[in-house]
Amino acid sequence: MLAGAVAGAAFPAVATTAASVPTATAGTVPRTSGTARAGGTTHQVTIYAEALPNGLYGYGLAPGEATVPGPILEMIEGDTMEITLVNTTDQRLSIHPHGVDYDVHSDGSPLNASATEAGQTRTYVWHTREKAPSTGRMWLPGSAGYWHYHDHALGSDHGTDGIAKGLYGALIVRRKGDVLPDRQFTVVFNDMTINNLTAPDTPIFDCRLGERVEFIAIGHGNMEHTFHLHAHRWADNRTGMLEGPNDPSPAVDNKDLNPGSSFGFQVLAGEGVGPGAWMYHCHVQFHSDPMSGIFLVRNEDGTIPDHAQEAIDYFHGHHHGGHDEHEGHGG
Amino acid sequence: MLAGAVAGAAFPAVATTAASVPTATAGTVPRTSGTARAGGTTHQVTIYAEALPNGLYGYGLAPGEATVPGPILEMIEGDTMEITLVNTTDQRLSIHPHGVDYDVHSDGSPLNASATEAGQTRTYVWHTREKAPSTGRMWLPGSAGYWHYHDHALGSDHGTDGIAKGLYGALIVRRKGDVLPDRQFTVVFNDMTINNLTAPDTPIFDCRLGERVEFIAIGHGNMEHTFHLHAHRWADNRTGMLEGPNDPSPAVDNKDLNPGSSFGFQVLAGEGVGPGAWMYHCHVQFHSDPMSGIFLVRNEDGTIPDHAQEAIDYFHGHHHGGHDEHEGHGG
Amino acid sequence: MLAGAVAGAAFPAVATTAASVPTATAGTVPRTSGTARAGGTTHQVTIYAEALPNGLYGYGLAPGEATVPGPILEMIEGDTMEITLVNTTDQRLSIHPHGVDYDVHSDGSPLNASATEAGQTRTYVWHTREKAPSTGRMWLPGSAGYWHYHDHALGSDHGTDGIAKGLYGALIVRRKGDVLPDRQFTVVFNDMTINNLTAPDTPIFDCRLGERVEFIAIGHGNMEHTFHLHAHRWADNRTGMLEGPNDPSPAVDNKDLNPGSSFGFQVLAGEGVGPGAWMYHCHVQFHSDPMSGIFLVRNEDGTIPDHAQEAIDYFHGHHHGGHDEHEGHGG
Secondary structure, X not given: OOOOOOOOOOOOOOOOOOOOXXXXXXXXXXXXXXXXXXXXXXXXXXXXXXXXXXXXXEEEOOOOOOEOOOOOEEEEOOOEEEEEEEEOOOOOEOOEEOOOEOOHHHOOOOOOOOOEOOOOEXXXXXXXXXXXXXXXXXXXXXXXXXXXXEOOOOOOOOOHHHHHOOOEEEEEEEOOOOEOOOEEEEEEEEOOEEOOEOOOOOOEEEEEOOOEEEEEEEEEOOOOOEEEEOOXXXXXXXXXXXXXXXXXXXXXXXEEOOOOOEEEEEEEOOOOOOOEEEEEEEOOHHHOOOOEEEEEEEOOOOOOOHHHHHHHHHHHHOOOOOOOOOOOOOO | OOOXXXXXXXXXXXXXXXXXXXXXXXXXXXXXXXXXXXXXOEEEEEEEEEEOHHHOEEEEOOOOOOEOOOOOEEEEOOOEEEEEEEEXXXXXXXXXXXXXXXXXXXXXXXXXXXXXXXXXXXXXXXXXXOOEEOOOOOEEOOOOEEEEEEOOOOXXXXXXXXXXXXXXXXXXXXXXXXXXXXXXXXXXXXXOEEOOEOOOOOOEEEEEOOOEEEEEEEEEOOOOOEEEEOOOOEEOOOOOOEOOOOOOOOEEOEEEOOOOOEEEEEEEOOOOOOOEEEEEEEOOHHHOOOXXXXXXXXXXXXXXXXXXXXXXXXXXXXXXXXXXXXXXXXX | OOOOOOOOOOOOOOOOOOOOOOOOOOOOOOOOOOEXXXXXXXXXXXXXXXXXXXXXXXXXXXXXXXXXXXXXXXXXXXXXXXXXXXXXXXXXXXXXXXXXXXXXXXXXXXXXXXXXXXXXXXXXXXXXXXOEEOOOOOEEOOOOEEEEEEOOOOOOOOOHHHHHOOOEEEEEEEOOOXXXXXXXXXXXXXXXXXXXXXXXXXXXXXXXXXXXXEEEEEEEOOOOOEEEEOOOOEEOOOOOOEOOOOOOOOEEOEEEOOOOOEEXXXXXXXXXXXXXXXXXXXXXXXXXXXXXXXXXEEOOOOOOOHHHHHHHHHHHHOOOOOOOOOOOOOO
């Protein structure tokens, strides 16, 4: 089973001028526990690689359900995932993971003869492990991390065309006891797009005040990027939270997100800052107009504050114009 | 009150061929303590945004005193800062902080209707907090960090023109007990400039042997950069110093400094290497000629060693030429 | 003495279509201990800077033995290295280290009049130190790190031509007790090359299953890069291994490698994934074809698995074509 499911009732639709708001999560099944269980499970997953409109490609968990990005795949250290990739397209493609263990037959690369030809099916096996003592006081790291998967074969031996056209997704490996989120959002900076979309059509990441929200940020393509989130910050370590009071990790709210890299973190939505339409965007200035979107933190009851609805309308309808400024407060 | 003031007597002028040496600190008031006090103070600050010669803009703490970069703003975790921004220009602009807490009315973005129109005044409120226990052994990070502030409205909804023209500065949030520096320098890599200057007009960061010097490095603009400092290094963590003998952070002397990111660190000037004119520069090679400057470590008595004066003269007068090499020593 | 020597019997030649496979290590002298000794030694090393065919330059430990990259130089915290640089070329050049202590006469820069003129010899002195207690619970970092050295004078005051043409190498400073590797490989991303080579002529990093292999990754030139290694990962901290079970460092298998930066790590070759021809490459997509190579993990007995030999042949002979895919396993 995928563990990428996320709790929370469905929201009323966000009132926007955009035709649709992409969702970035794999499902809405409630979680049964606040922390990650022990590992050791074998997950059997079938993933369908499909051609999409507009020349895109996507991965999906059922025929006709491919999305960009693909579903969030989750494991706990100690788990195994057996992925049967059904290539429904007329192109050679594959699935290649970061962070987990696989032998050469599951590399997903043409170099290791492990791509999937057009119309074919192939099973890839990914293993994970816990950290382990090594020499002296040193430990070998486990598999836990905010990783990702992507094509490594469509159009070139490095999957350059497949990645450009949407064949990518988030892969999370948790350590036993890691804190589980209420909602999850995958944000992929892929050349001058977010999830192959540009503003104002970029995702609205939609949640309620106080929810524990997990971002998985992934870089792809040919360009440098920096991911910035307004009014929220995280520890620049494995989880985004400090591992005790003496963890020396810096807090950041802007982080390099370059091709092939990924990171993740959890924030308590709106904590200390309130609900609102908070921007996320690439901070490279000439990217910041097309590569921006909204992290919508609703009121606790699920309603949208007036100022947030105004901001959404501004973003969608008046993106390059202006509107009357509010009066300063406390000034 | 601003806490950005830094101890130390004024130096005699550095003998250079440049007309002026920019200063990067907000003042010269001596510090009264070696470590950061407890937080909880509310600072009320008025900042003037002004047009400067050559098409630049700057922030300043009094009319007619705007600089590029703006003043160093400092808080301790638990403090609040109320900033009254006086926009003396004929352009819409704002002030947007990284790392701290603010509601949508203090976002500084046109999206949240919180820019300041030409000729207007607006108050922005920034809060900070200490780290706090969360689930399990995890802690939510506090606000402490080497952050920055910048325009988010001049010329575009992301302040692209405002940033390009100088509307940026350092924002430091300390944790109670953090070590205070003797001197501070803000260094901003902004497209192909340092603090909107190019060599040989880049700042000379001027100090004495043994002083605890704090750098706050900020990236802006459209290009990738790496900040390199000769003969000094720091821990790549929150403070630049190790949090005890088992802190796993690497030491670095070259670090990515990309748009919207910032970091800071303290070094003991010249420790183990002696006084001298030490280079700092972007290590991207085609940036390294325009984006280089001098970290001048004087003798303890404030005099400048002959070799350092020769290096400064070389930098300013013969920047693209050569001069006689010293003999090797010990060879 | 250099400590860059690495244990291990010579391998039989890898069967490839390439004329030669560059080696990245300085020697093959067996190590005598599993962990780094105490520091305090003074190393006296003579390095020859030489012109090479094809317009390249290299550093070497004996006349006529210059390589690109240069030899791995190693120290333990507390050691000193006195490097006599013999400039056998007709160009001004130098050697400039990262991470260690040196006075202005050993800066290696024209700014500090410490380059070496054509045909001349000059001695550079590098010191190292252990971490030391500072104020409060803070410690000053020691010199330990995966650093590098490079020219700072050929063709420009920043050595831009010297670096472009091959004057660079790895410099390791270990902390007493650090774990020593069985093999070492230097990988330099220098503009659109790896060690000034492009695929399929990039190095094959050659080892046996289970060996402790150390990579030293260095960035140079003008472009952004990310270093990705298939099927292996490391902790993103000083050593690549966790400093105990609560080390908060993330595990990574893809890391920014930008000009002037460096990092290193150790992996147990093939652990959990088996032998094979594992790719390493820049993950910036348009770099990934020229900037890829093979990390060859042989069987424990030194033989090459058939699938690995097939992958090597594919890489060298059919790099832009295709070959029959293996059947999926377990599917």
